[in-house]
Amino acid sequence: MLSTVGAALAPGIAILSYFYLKDKYETEPLHMVVKSFIMGILLVFPVMVVQFGFQEELHLGVFAQAYFSAGFLEEFFKWFIIYYTVYKHVEFDEPYDGIVYSVAVSLGFATLENFFYLLSHGVSTAFYRALLPVSSHGLFGVLMGYYLGKAKFSPASKQRWFLVLSLFIPVLLHGTYDFILMVGGTVWPWLMIPFMLFLWMVAIKRSRAALNRSIAAAFGQHYEQEEAEKI
Template identity: 60%
Template sequence: MATTILMAAIAPGLALLSFFYLKDRFDHEPIRLVLRVFIFGALLVFPIMVVQYTFKETLSLNVFFQAYFNSSLIEEFFKWFVIYFVAYSNLEFDQYYDGIVYSVAVSLGFATMENIFYLYINGVYHALIRAALPVSSHALFGVIMGYYLSKSKFEKDPEKRKRWLLYSLLIPIFLHGTYNYILLIGQDWWLWIMIPFMIGLWVYGLNKVKKAQSKPYMSV
């Protein structure tokens, strides 16, 4: 049973990582570096859990702050921090699509470890909904983060570079917070809001993939 849960928890993350990795039309990133970033993302779960638990126990957080601060901001900042300091300045980060690969890797590392804990605690019958919602949403937040990180890295104008760097953090925080907010306030009707939100997120994310694919090297 434990093996089944582990496989069910890991499979969606690896499948989505493979999907976005293989969409690189020009020059695939080194597997070693991608896996390194993925593992960093998985390890982020532990400090993030401590920080989130501390804030939850010490502060009186309403639904809005729980969704946008204690979950979204903290998780996306830690993921952004890893990409910025591990991959952003790496010589292998030399194509527009590379930001998406690395950001998706760290996001899915985090989502996969989180999924392992969740399924072990709550049961493998949650695996399908977890794959469709939290795991895939983390991947798409990573796509959007990576797209704007690439725009920042390859931008020559210093002011625009700062703007894209800020967008790479703020837009995923907003989208992730909105996702959480729907879950927290939705009650019986949350799915009717979540379905169009996820469709829109997929359309938005794949649009960024297409744009990144059209800019192979260091050009804007």
């Protein structure tokens, strides 16, 4: 059991640490990040119930399972929690913060899913799970957080558009990920490898852009404070 818990936790903690430690200028309070991670874990239960209900009542096809049951429902629940618990919080005070908290919630969700899977299929599948399901959830979280950060610090006229993108893009990517697994047959690895490489490249690029905006905002604020003190 301990080996299963460790194998389930390790990839999520590693990916979260990577994105958390990138924010070297104004690191988020650790207790807030841990709280977001735990909320992601707890989200698994209501999502499973809702997914089961839709599948039983509507008998969803492959496309609907991928883009609605997996993509929309899972990403919407994450987005909803982040928006109402973190987005309006005083600690969300720079663009990169959206990425930190979204990744924390997403990886909390992925970690419990990973634990259930390893419990059923064995620790031998842990490497595959770390490379694909866990990391993909984290990367969906990067993109969700990137656009939440854009919304938070953009003019009011653009905020709604970025909020829409913060949900739409993760849903689209998550649905595509599941669709590849469902219909890829024996060639699914050859479809998944370029998809995951693309996802990593986009996520890294967006995280750097958010971090650069946060650094620029921090230095601008410090400069203004110094000038005000001189006056």
